[in-house]
Amino acid sequence: MAETTFIPFEKVKTVRDTPLEEMYTSGHRTCQGCESAMVMRHFSKAAGPRTIATGSTGCMYVANTSYMTTPWIIPWMHTQLGAGGSSAVGTSAALRALMRKGKIAEEKINVIAFCGDLGGGDMGLSGISAALQTDYDLLIILYDNESAANTDIQATGMTTYGAQTTFTPPGTKHRIMQHRWKKNVAPMLAVGHPTCRYVATASATYPPLDFHNKVRKALSIGGPTFIHTFDPCPKGWDYHPQYSREIGELGIKSGIFPLYEIIDGTVSYSYDARKRARTPVREYLVKQGRFAHIIDEDIDYIQSMVDSMWNEWEIPGVAPFKGGLEPAKN
Ligand SMILES: Cc1ncc(C[n+]2csc(CCOP(=O)(O)OP(=O)(O)O)c2C)c(N)n1
Ligand code: SF4
Ligand SMILES: [Mg+2]
Numbered sequence: 001m002a003e004t005t006f007i008p009f010e011k012v013k014t015v016r017d018t019p020l021e022e023m024y025t026s027g028h029r030t031c032q033g034c035e036s037a038m039v040m041r042h043f044s045k046a047a048g049p050r051t052i053a054t055g056s057t058g059c060m061y062v063a064n065t066s067y068m069t070t071p072w073i074i075p076w077m078h079t080q081l082g083a084g085g086s087s088a089v090g091t092s093a094a095l096r097a098l099m100r101k102g103k104i105a106e107e108k109i110n111v112i113a114f115c116g117d118l119g120g121g122d123m124g125l126s127g128i129s130a131a132l133q134t135d136y137d138l139l140i141i142l143y144d145n146e147s148a149a150n151t152d153i154q155a156t157g158m159t160t161y162g163a164q165t166t167f168t169p170p171g172t173k174h175r176i177m178q179h180r181w182k183k184n185v186a187p188m189l190a191v192g193h194p195t196c197r198y199v200a201t202a203s204a205t206y207p208p209l210d211f212h213n214k215v216r217k218a219l220s221i222g223g224p225t226f227i228h229t230f231d232p233c234p235k236g237w238d239y240h241p242q243y244s245r246e247i248g249e250l251g252i253k254s255g256i257f258p259l260y261e262i263i264d265g266t267v268s269y270s271y272d273a274r275k276r277a278r279t280p281v282r283e284y285l286v287k288q289g290r291f292a293h294i295i296d297e298d299i300d301y302i303q304s305m306v307d308s309m310w311n312e313w314e315i316p317g318v319a320p321f322k323g324g325l326e327p328a329k330n
Contacts, residue, residue, distance in 0.1 A: 009220035011213050012046075018212060019045055021073075028071040030063040033241025035231040035248060036116075036143045038204035039211070040064070043112060043141055044074055046215035051110040052095075054079050054087035056119035059150040060143060084115030084140055085127030088224075092136035110219055111137065117144040117158040121185045132193040132224045139218045139225045142185065145233035153236040157183040160256070161305070162298055163290045165236070170293040181305065186228040187318045190262045198225040200261040202270075206249040210270055214261065221263070230257040238289025250284040255306050258317025267318055274310050281306050 012018050023044030030037040040060060044051060053076045055061050061078050064071055079087035092111045098104045113131075115124055120142040128140055147165050148154040155165040161181050164170055168177035190199035198221045202211040211229065218225035232248050234241040251257040255273030281303045285291040314321040 009216040012209055012216070015209065018209070019048060021045070021049065023047070023049065023051070023073045024064075024071045025073060026071060027069045028064045029066050029069075030059065031233075031235050031241065033232075033234040033244040034059070034063075035204050035233065035244050036060055036145050036149075036229075037063075038244075039141065039143045039229045039231060040071075040114070042204050042212050043114070043215045044072075046212045047074075047110045047112060047139075047219060049074060050108065051075075051112060052077070052091055054084070054091060054111075054113045056084045056087075056113075056115035056124065057081040057150070058116035058119050058148075059145070060114060060116065062150050079113070081115075081119045082124035083127055084113040084120050084124050084142075085129070085131035088113035088138040088140055089131045089134055089136055092134075092138045096136070108137075110139070112139045112141060114141040114143055116149070116156075117142065117146060118148040118154075118156040121183055122157045125185070128189065128226070129193065132189060132196040132226060134224055135195065136224060137219075137222045139215070139227065141215075142226070142228045143231050144229060145231045145236060146182075147233070147236045149233055149236050158185070161302060162294050164238075164293060165290070175293055175295070176298060184318075184320065186226065187262070187315075189226050190265075191319075193224075196224050196226060197221050197264050198223075198261070199227070200270075201228045201230065201257070201259050203230045203248045203252060203257070203259070205245045206252055207271065210259070214270075217261070217263075236290070238292075239287055243287060247284065247287055250279060250287070253279040254281040254284045255310050255317070256281055256284060256302075258309070260318060262318075267315055269317070274316050278306070278310070 024041045051074045099106050146159045153165050155167040162176050163178050186199050198218045200214045202214050204211050232244045252271050255278045259270040282299050310316045312322050
């Protein structure tokens with residue numbers, strides 16, 4: 001077997017235990033404070049040098065490859081907006097075929113595809129579903145900045161209720177133009193794909209090392225796996241770049257973005273917003289210009305939806321059914 005610098009995927013306990021090598025470094029043009037860029041940095045650091053990444057169209061393609069510069073140290077390939085899933089399957093299948101034919105050395109090479117909330121959560125959902133039904137080792141990371149950020153902040157299926165986007169500008173007649181509640185993609189994929197043994201949600205920077213270790217766990221469990229990250233975006237969410245980590249932390253502590261892992265069908269909470277006092281969702285909302293138009297009544301409504309998610313759902317934050325099985329009425 002060829003000698004590699006492949007790292008074993010034990011849990012990392014302190015920052016000092018993380019690899020020094022950066023796999024995503026200078027040479028990108030993402031905004032200051034871009035949490036999606038932190039997702040790129042941390043997944044590639046956690047996965048290490050024997051990794052191939054494919055990335056769907058979006059900020060994490062365009063801002064990372066403009067004008068013949070790139071921050072990627074690992075091999076990276078752009079793929080079409082809805083093709084995160086199929087690019088991961090194709091890459092993994094190609095590696096398997098090349099190894100079987102003896103054209104490249106037998107070794108573990110991580111295949112990680114990333115896609116945005118529009119590219120993965122809306123447009124490419126069927127391709128991800130297909131990928132999660134295979135027996136290939138691959139990890140799909142859906143980085144969710146809650147808009148089509150690259151094309152100037154249009155609403156997607158994953159944009160928070162009430163948020164201003166270029167598709168949902170508040171007006172004098174209609175204050176709230178974004179009426180949908182966020183699409184619950186990670187549990188949808190976990191429930192419907194028995195071949196997928198690992199699904200998680202994460203934030204790049206809070207709690208520290210949580211995302212890093214989730215990437216490592218997904219890669220060590222193997223087969224097709226999926227992680228959904230929650231990425232504050234200073235441009236689209238309209239706040240000063242210095243507050244990105246703080247806003248991510250508030251999103252988790254308020255419970256509006258649930259943090260969990262689903263391993264072989266068992267849910268465990270990385271931040272249990274049922275047991276800990278939830279920070280009022282107001283504190284998360286008022287720090288962002290995209291919610292500047294909402295009034296107390298709207299905040300109360302969003303708070304009631306978050307409370308219902310944690311207090312009434314069958315599996316809090318994950319499965320929105322209430323009250324268990326009812327006997328048939330007819
Ligand atoms: C099939 C197709 N339709 C539309 C576009 C234009 N387009 C490029 S990036 C993008 C937004 C992608 O949004 P998302 O997946 O959330 O990634 P983000 O830009 O937020 O990082 C759009 C609509 C495209 N490249 N391909
Ligand atoms: S618009 Fe948002 S997602 Fe895109 S590079 Fe800027 S901060 Fe990152
Ligand atoms: Mg997006």
